[in-house]
Amino acid sequence: EPTDSLPSFDAIIIGAGIAGMYQLYRLRELGLSVQVFEAGSDVGGTWYWNRYPGARFDSESYTYGYSFSQELLQEWNWSEHFAAQPETLRYLNHVADRFELRPHIRFDSRVTAARYDEASRRWEVMIDSGERFRARFLVTAIGPLSADTLPRVPGIRDFRGESFHTSRWPREPVEFAGKRVAVIGTGATGVQVIQTIAPLVGQLTVFQRTPNWCTPLHNRKITEEEQARIKANYPAMFELLRRTPGCYIHDTDPRSTFDVTPEEREAFWEKLYGEPGFGIWMANFRDVLTDPKANALFSDFVARKIRQRVKDPVTAEKLIPKNHGFGTRRVPQETFYYEAFNLPHVRLVDLQEEPIERVTESGIRTSAADYPFDMIIYATGFDAITGSFDRIDIRGVGGLSLKEKWAEGPKTYLGLMSAGFPNMLTIVGPHNASTRCNIPRCIEQNVEWITDLLRNARDRGITRFEATPEAEAEWSRHIEELASGMLYTQVDSWATGVNRNVEGKDVRRILQYQGGAPQYRAKCEEVASSGYAGMVLA
Numbered sequence: 001e002p003t004d005s006l007p008s009f010d011a012i013i014i015g016a017g018i019a020g021m022y023q024l025y026r027l028r029e030l031g032l033s034v035q036v037f038e039a040g041s042d043v044g045g046t047w048y049w050n051r052y053p054g055a056r057f058d059s060e061s062y063t064y065g066y067s068f069s070q071e072l073l074q075e076w077n078w079s080e081h082f083a084a085q086p087e088t089l090r091y092l093n094h095v096a097d098r099f100e101l102r103p104h105i106r107f108d109s110r111v112t113a114a115r116y117d118e119a120s121r122r123w124e125v126m127i128d129s130g131e132r133f134r135a136r137f138l139v140t141a142i143g144p145l146s147a148d149t150l151p152r153v154p155g156i157r158d159f160r161g162e163s164f165h166t167s168r169w170p171r172e173p174v175e176f177a178g179k180r181v182a183v184i185g186t187g188a189t190g191v192q193v194i195q196t197i198a199p200l201v202g203q204l205t206v207f208q209r210t211p212n213w214c215t216p217l218h219n220r221k222i223t224e225e226e227q228a229r230i231k232a233n234y235p236a237m238f239e240l241l242r243r244t245p246g247c248y249i250h251d252t253d254p255r256s257t258f259d260v261t262p263e264e265r266e267a268f269w270e271k272l273y274g275e276p277g278f279g280i281w282m283a284n285f286r287d288v289l290t291d292p293k294a295n296a297l298f299s300d301f302v303a304r305k306i307r308q309r310v311k312d313p314v315t316a317e318k319l320i321p322k323n324h325g326f327g328t329r330r331v332p333q334e335t336f337y338y339e340a341f342n343l344p345h346v347r348l349v350d351l352q353e354e355p356i357e358r359v360t361e362s363g364i365r366t367s368a369a370d371y372p373f374d375m376i377i378y379a380t381g382f383d384a385i386t387g388s389f390d391r392i393d394i395r396g397v398g399g400l401s402l403k404e405k406w407a408e409g410p411k412t413y414l415g416l417m418s419a420g421f422p423n424m425l426t427i428v429g430p431h432n433a434s435t436r437c438n439i440p441r442c443i444e445q446n447v448e449w450i451t452d453l454l455r456n457a458r459d460r461g462i463t464r465f466e467a468t469p470e471a472e473a474e475w476s477r478h479i480e481e482l483a484s485g486m487l488y489t490q491v492d493s494w495a496t497g498v499n500r501n502v503e504g505k506d507v508r509r510i511l512q513y514q515g516g517a518p519q520y521r522a523k524c525e526e527v528a529s530s531g532y533a534g535m536v537l538a
């Protein structure tokens with residue numbers, strides 16, 4: 001088929017999650033013709049795919065919803081301070097219906113390739129049916145944690161029981177009663193699954209490679225009174241979220257750990273441990289995530305909590321991280337996680353002592369034993385931040401491959417674009433503040449910045465824009481500089497791009513903007529108001 005007869009749009013958006021839906025809303029408002037392609041059968045992205053038992057927010061529900069519509073804010077009632085996945089998916093469906101987004105979204109359509117054509121200054125996009133489409137602008141809204149990964153061990157396909165990756169959980173109900181269940185992985189996902197299914201299963205075996213520092217979520221229902229207060233307070237709350245580094249209601253404590261007496265310190269940490277949400281991570285003393293001594297003291301506080309909550313001292317020691325400090329990896333939020341290990345039918349297998357050798361027809365074989373199972377749950381995470389890009393064959397000017405360009409680490413300008421890939425924008429891309437953020441807040445900022453750029457392009461008749469290599473190099477320097485004082489850069493995790501299940505992803509890279517959302521927002525605004533410095537518009 002000749003290229004110029006392909007269905008053509010002003011913009012193509014990849015993904016109909018929180019980011020893609022909002023970008024669609026804004027570009028349609030601008031009067032552009034927009035087509036969204038979504039791999040899933042419905043809207044919701046992360047909340048469409050992650051239906052595993054126990055999936056829920058770690059952000060306060062009312063801080064997470066979209067902020068762009070007063071009507072939406074006032075009409076939606078969150079039922080809990082930290083809503084569970086089914087409620088969030090209902091919310092996103094409500095948004096899609098309310099703003100009539102579905103007619104512009106094509107479901108069950110995974111984008112496999114995108115190629116920039118210089119002659120026409122357009123992108124050509126291919127989906128898994130083989131169909132092709134064209135658009136002036138391409139916006140990726142493909143999620144930082146959407147490319148799921150499985151362990152690189154033999155035999156995964158041989159297993160005869162049920163097996164699921166948490167982010168590919170079936171839509172039909174899964175029965176647990178009486179079953180012998182394995183969970184591999186103890187990240188934020190594994191923790192939610194384990195604490196939820198432990199009381200339901202016949203027998204639970206947790207395969208842990210690295211323990212994490214988990215802290216209590218303290219979730220509860222929102223009362224009618226609270227509901228009214230939340231709705232009346234939205235403007236002030238969003239003002240606060242604009243000021244805090246991660247757009248949470250929790251703001252860093254300006255004091256150092258060493259400004260106070262040991263007694264005051266202990267009392268403050270007790271208070272944080274008893275409060276809901278991420279305050280313990282984000283509103284702790286300012287040096288807990290940067291000063292190794294402060295970090296060690298607080299890690300010791302949490303270790304004592306774990307020892308108090310887990311009855312068997314051997315299991316307790318295994319659940320306490322030894323090689324990384326508190327908060328240097330994503331902190332899983334839990335309810336009953338540590339107590340689950342006190343149940344007689346729950347056991348912990350430490351993969352540092354006995355690594356998995358293979359999956360068999362009937363279960364899992366480690367170097368020490370054969371464990372029989374009816375079900376294996378892979379809570380093994382994602383090829384984070386760049387993985388979703390690597391899975392699409394994206395080609396820029398002269399056939400340049402994005403995957404190859406980013407092989408040693410991403411190169412971007414503002415985390416929103418990459419030189420050599422004109423007219424392409426990356427919501428929640430690498431080097432963006434979004435993955436250190438209460439994500440919808442940073443998504444809204446990304447989307448609004450992109451919308452302003454495309455409005456500008458439309459009004460000024462601009463058909464091509466691209467970041468300059470110099471601006472990109474400068475941004476990379478800035479990113480590295482911001483990350484340099486942070487303890488998390490010395491630890492393997494998805495945030496540093498390490499995933500040994502993926503070829504070539506065994507070295508740490510700087511993938512995130514560490515300056516905080518307010519500073520990031522200011523940088524983006526500066527670029528826009530200077531007439532897009534660092535970019536060539538033509």
Ligand code: NA7
Pocket residue numbers: 145150151152184185186187188189190207208209210330351356379380381382494501
């Ligand atoms: P994470 O946080 O990347 O956790 C994945 C877990 O799976 C982690 O405990 C890994 O151990 C473990 N894992 C991965 N591969 C293997 C193999 N091959 N063998 C044994 N164990 C393995 O992903 P989540 O889904 O929990 O959370 C992702 C984010 O989504 C989360 O931070 C939230 O922000 C939302 P490891 O630590 O690598 O030793």
